[in-house]
Amino acid sequence: MTDALTDNILVLVRHGESEWNKLNLFTGWRNPDLTEKGVIEARVAGRMIRDHRVKFDIAFTSALKRAQRTLDIILSELHQPDVPIIRNPALNERDYGALSGLNKDEARKKWGESQVQLWRRSYDIAPPDGESLKDTLARVRPYYDEAIWPQITAGKNVIIVAHGNSLRSLVMILENLSKDEILERELATGAPILYRLGADGKAIDRKDLLPARSLAAPPEDRIV
Numbered sequence: 001m002t003d004a005l006t007d008n009i010l011v012l013v014r015h016g017e018s019e020w021n022k023l024n025l026f027t028g029w030r031n032p033d034l035t036e037k038g039v040i041e042a043r044v045a046g047r048m049i050r051d052h053r054v055k056f057d058i059a060f061t062s063a064l065k066r067a068q069r070t071l072d073i074i075l076s077e078l079h080q081p082d083v084p085i086i087r088n089p090a091l092n093e094r095d096y097g098a099l100s101g102l103n104k105d106e107a108r109k110k111w112g113e114s115q116v117q118l119w120r121r122s123y124d125i126a127p128p129d130g131e132s133l134k135d136t137l138a139r140v141r142p143y144y145d146e147a148i149w150p151q152i153t154a155g156k157n158v159i160i161v162a163h164g165n166s167l168r169s170l171v172m173i174l175e176n177l178s179k180d181e182i183l184e185r186e187l188a189t190g191a192p193i194l195y196r197l198g199a200d201g202k203a204i205d206r207k208d209l210l211p212a213r214s215l216a217a218p219p220e221d222r223i224v
């Protein structure tokens, strides 16, 4: 059990497994629910955060139920049901446009592995009628600056439960990553990242609270 953290804390969590993650479908702005495994991942995430004894002052999530339910479950595990929750589509997953609902393996067969990988993990190449990571950052950053940053610099402990790519946008901001560096970063479902923030609101260290599962998540990093 670690001592209660006294610094300004920001926790990011990608939602638990969704029904479409399980079916290997491009999801984006579509709105499937969590699977039973996703519910368990959310419960485990809550217990991992509870071990760090963080008392949250405010929570942010997207307009999509897989993230909203994950947050509700985490706050329930923390016995903090009264934390104010702000739900905003600015934190939605990147829009996969015409790929939404398609099976990722079928897409690879149709368009080729490299084209699908470009759509999924390049910085500025968007899927047809969808968003690139750059487009996602272009809506996440203003929202972070206007809605979340003031809470952080006011010394509030904040939790954000959102999606793989909207959170990768936030990781770019928090860790000051380049568009090339972010391409190496993946966020597993239900894996909390705990940032300790300095007085200026900048990240001074990061803890990945769940051991890396299928992703090569780096160990605790000191961010300078």
Ligand SMILES: O=C(O)[C@H](O)COP(=O)(O)O
Binding pocket: 025, 026, 027, 028, 093, 096, 120, 163, 164, 165
């Ligand atoms: O929206 C989706 O399909 C997933 O949540 C994220 O998919 P990706 O890992 O292919 O970006």
